[in-house]
Amino acid sequence: MPALGTAAVPIDARILSSSRHDVMDLVRAGTFREDLYYRLNVMTLEVPPLRQRREDIPLLVASFLGQSRAATGKPVKDVSREAMRIVLQYDWPGNVRELENVIERAMVLCQSNQIKISDLPKEFRNNVYNSLHFEGIPEDAKLDETLAMIEKKMIERALKLTDNVQSQAADLLGIGKSGLNWKIKKFKLDIGSKT
Secondary structure, three states, rough: OOOOOOOOOOOOOOOOOOOOOOHHHHHHOOOOOHHHHHHOOOOOOOOOOOHOHHHHHHHHHHHHHHHHHHHHOOOOOOOOOHHHHHHHHHOOHHHHHHHHHHHHHHHHHOOOOEEHHHHOHEEEHHHHHHHOOOHHOOOOOOOHHHHHHHHHHHHHHHHHOOOOOOHHHHHHHHOOHHHHHHHHHOOOOOOOOOO
C-alpha cells in the first residue's frame, strides 16, 4: 500500500475561468504563463460589458431581487420605473457584480415592496446625474430648445434600449404610448414598425 498522499488519483475536472483582461495580451507581455494559457484555453467565450447589453439589465435585476428576497425574506417585488431608468442609464464599470451589489444594497435599505431612487447608493445616483454635460450647452441657448434636444435624445435612447418597441420605450420614459407616438412624429424620428 503506497504512503498516504503519494498515490495518483484520477479525476475528471473542468476549469472555468474568467478575466476582464485580454489574456493573450498578458501572455505577449510576459505577465501570464504561455503554457498555462494553452492548457486552459479550450473554449473562449467573450461576453461584452454590461453597458453594451443593457437589454439584459431588467432580467438580471429580477434575478437578483429573487435571490435577495429568498435570502432576506423581505417582500420587495420590483424596482420603480424611475429607479429602473437610472439603473439602465448607468455605465456599470463593475459589470454584473456591481449591479448585483447595488440591488442587494438597495434591497437591504428598501422600506417598501418596491426599490425607489432613494434606495440606490448616493454616489451611484450622482454619477448618473453628473453625466448631463451642461458645459456643452451654449450660454445663449434657449430653455425650450435645450429641453426639446434633451427630450429627443432620451426618446432615441429609450427606443434603442427597447429595440424600437414603442410600448416598452413609453414605459421606460414614464409616458403613455400615444404621447410617445406624438413625440416620435414631432421629432421626425425614423423607427421601425414595432409597437
